[in-house]
Amino acid sequence: MTNNDHRIVVLGAGYTGMLAAIRLAHRTRRTGVRITLVNPSDRFTERLRMHQIAAGQELADHRIPDLLAGTGITFVRGWATAIDPGRGTVTVDGGTATLEYDTLVYALGSSTDTSQVPGAGEHAFTLNSPQGAARFASRLRETAATGGAVTVCGGGLTGIEAATEIAEAHPGLGVTLISLDEPGAMMGEKARAYLHRALDRLGITVRVGVRVTEVLPDGVELETGEFVASDACMWTTGVRVSPLAREAGIAVDGRGLIRVDATLRSVSHPNIHAIGDAAAIRMGWGQIHGTCQSGLPTAQYTADTIARLLRGKRVTPFRFGYYHQPVSLGRRDAVIQFAHADDTPRRVYLAGRAAVLYKETVSGSPLMTYRLSKRMNVNVTPYKGGRATRRPVA
Template identity: 75%
Template sequence: MNNGHHIVVLGAGYTGMFSAIRLAHRTRRTGVKITLVNPSSRFVERLRMHQIAAGQELAVHRIPHLLAGTGVTFVQGTATAIDPENRSITVDGFRSLGYDRLVYALGSSTDTGSIPGADAHAFTLNSPEIAGRFAARLAELSESGGTVTVCGGGLTGIEAATEIAESHPGLDVTLISPDEPGGMMGGKARAYLYRALDRLGVTLETGARVTKVLPDAVELGDGRIVRSDACLWTAGVKVASLAADARIATDDRGLILVDATLRSVSHPEIHAIGDAAAVRLPWGQIHGTCQSGLPTAQYTADTIARLVRGKAVKPFRFGYFHQPVSLGRRDAVIQFTKADETPRRQCLTGRSAVAYKEMVSGSPLKTYRLSRRMNVTTIVSKGGRATRTGSD
């Protein structure tokens, strides 16, 4: 069978990489051609970026090596425009790639544009290079002492603050958040989290909103100034404007609006996955995490493989299962959840949680390697009745 289909995958993060490798395995006898486009040849483990920021050395994984033996063509470059009417992509402003189907997996990044001074004076975890510069700054401060602020009390902010405090005990680390850190967890897990923050000496500024980032401080909404020799910004995310610029239907945040099969409602030959897709289920809209992103990639690879063969597809179903949070290298807390991410009574802490979190963080790379020769599932829960619709 040789249908000459060309599928382009934009973005080689967790979801784009998995969809490309799984799709290659699922379509290996159909003559489908797959091209993966990404600005860098390095595969970035976003789940470990806080470790780089704290000064730890991590293994470097190259995309061509991960794709070896799959038949996927890797194009290193930045997608600068999409022409959905002619089904083509412009790479680096001049190279054109045609496609029959497009998998849009460009993900998201930390938004520093909404708060004055954040783009100029704050570091982010948007790339290993930026995280590395932040780590170098922490190394400088460790020699004389100083204050580090982590702005944003979500799971990324919590992991970053605890990792920094453990790796640099001589620095004063302040976690600033308008909401209660760990507020989505159950009482037992949240209490454990707060004990860990206290043990590591992390100062909490809750109910505080940063209104300006200065070269050596952050300004809060109540007018207070908090000293900051190094500021790490983890609050808020944004997505690329590429889809909206191409007049592909998006929501007010720029996420591609998709149907029940994760296909664009305006251009059904475009499949959106991970952080780039506005995926609504009966219980609500999923948010960007590796936990939800990998299942969208798996589902989309399987869906395209079925469509190429002229087969019918079923709607996407997914349910959350857990919230794994590292608290430095020697501690962690795992909150188990219902499909809609509300907490269950069960949680895991201490050494068992550390092993669990390490298994979660390392699982994508293991999944990619296995997926080159077999179908490996990343869907832990389909959510049961909470995600069923009348069309199932």
């Protein structure tokens, strides 16, 4: 088979899928490779900004066909509903279309899981989509008019950003952040103290060490039996991935992530490359957890790897190390914890106005990267982890 016959299908046009497709198009532009990108919506979702929509802000409307203009990539709008690795096909929208592939890039990502706690799926909002965030914003406006209360369940970075954004945009609301672990627990002592001062300044009530056992229309019930009344509940804890890989017989781990080798290729189907939140990727220091920070480097690496394989060149293992934990605290404050390769905190952190500028640069960088990647190979892996990623994987 010549490269002119080679068909590449990329599933998912989030941060990782978009970069993988555009970079692949640039890297294979003279080979005749055909690239198809599949996504259920033609709007590009800036997941890093979903909390801004939830607080009632208007964001720019970026359309996937516009971002792909000039690349030669074919965009198919629809849900991938089945994969047949034996035949090398992807079924779209339950049979409306069937796409054949020689190489598949699996970039379906993850979403917030509301299935583990009764009532969460029915009564809580999530940041899984711009539509869901906008519905929450509408509820917020109604709640703010009556001076009501809001609960944010989950004290990870997403929950912190959502709670602070809501409290800043609607100072008359009572905002409660409920978390099993201390918010900012992954940060160093000084950065964590700064974060908690920001929560106090914004008037956010923090409940730590308690688990939500049920979400009701008018509040949440805790494992202690206590009822916390609220007019709107934002759910930010728990992660689930698409069942598509497991259903297709592709080797996955216990969470449904595709098991990959050192070059991010499926251990059961080497012509399938998994990136971002969809892949179970291990470094010498441990397993990567899904973030845009780690996802974009997997996309860059995979695009380069596929291009090299098509040219018959040698491929070196993927290497990555974390370097920061950026957290916005509303529009006028932020804290950046700089990290070791394994995401444990360094002594250095950044806060205040400088951190706001830093965080905005981080949030806006993917779109700039896509535009530049049409013309050049942009490096989105500033740090490969040093010695920590040269150690053998356990």
